[in-house]
Amino acid sequence: MTQATPSYAPTDLTVPTRYRDRATYDKDAVHAVLDEALHCTIAFQRDGRPMTLPTLHARVGETLYVHGSTGGRFALLDGEPISISVTLLDALVLARSWFHHSLGYRSVVAMGDARVVRDAQERYDAMAALVDKIYPGRTTQSRPPAPKELAATAIVALDLEAVSLKRRGDQVADDEADLDGPYWAGSVPLRTVREAAVPTGDLDPAIALPAALH
DSSP states (O other): OOOOOSBOOOOTTTSOSSOGGGEEOBHHHHHHHHHHOSOEEEEEEETTEEEEEEEOEEEETTEEEEEEETTSSGGGOTTOEEEEEEEEEEEEEEOSSGGGOEEEEEEEEEEEEOEEOOOHHHHHHHHHHHHHHHSTTGGGSSOOOOHHHHHTEEEEEEESOEEEEEEEOSOOOOOGGGTTSSOOOEEEEOOOOOOOOOOOTTOOTTSOOOGGGO
16 A cells, blocks of 8 residues: 655745745645635736735645635636745744844745636535635535536635745744843744634524534
8 A cells, every 4th residue: 555645845946045944844734734724825927917815725635725706816827827825823922132023933835736626526525625614514504505606616726746834933033142131032922713603693593503613
């Protein structure tokens, strides 16, 4: 039985020019960041100009899916080079000097050629993954898309091949000359928290909050 490769192969595109020790290509680590992040930025060129758009993403195996409108730019990306990035902020790093202030973060960048998904089953499965990414289990607690809604949605896929994860902890990297200075230094942890669900104003009071949302 062939075992899955545990890491992505570094390429000229994915090896950083600075702080190479912060980069990793471990698939489990990359997947964990992609799965935790709730949104991404997709970058591409249009009419000779660089463009970036924020959107929702979902990972299914070794494929990353994003969605947009069939009347928008995403539907035109088939075969074009794109880059998708996500960043998780873990801490504010407060140094003794301005120069060494920073952030604790985990950031994934994936590059390759976009594929506009046309297969009906793959489109449906990708949309389900995107809905469940917003909140696990929502596909069973909401109405599936109507044909008109499916037709209005563009799904773009990017195979995870040229991928890297760069991360920085919350350590302060002050110059030795500043260590005896009068300024406080340290870090402020950051985290994203899901709070209690709030029903929409026009919800029928008889519809109970799903157990998964408690």
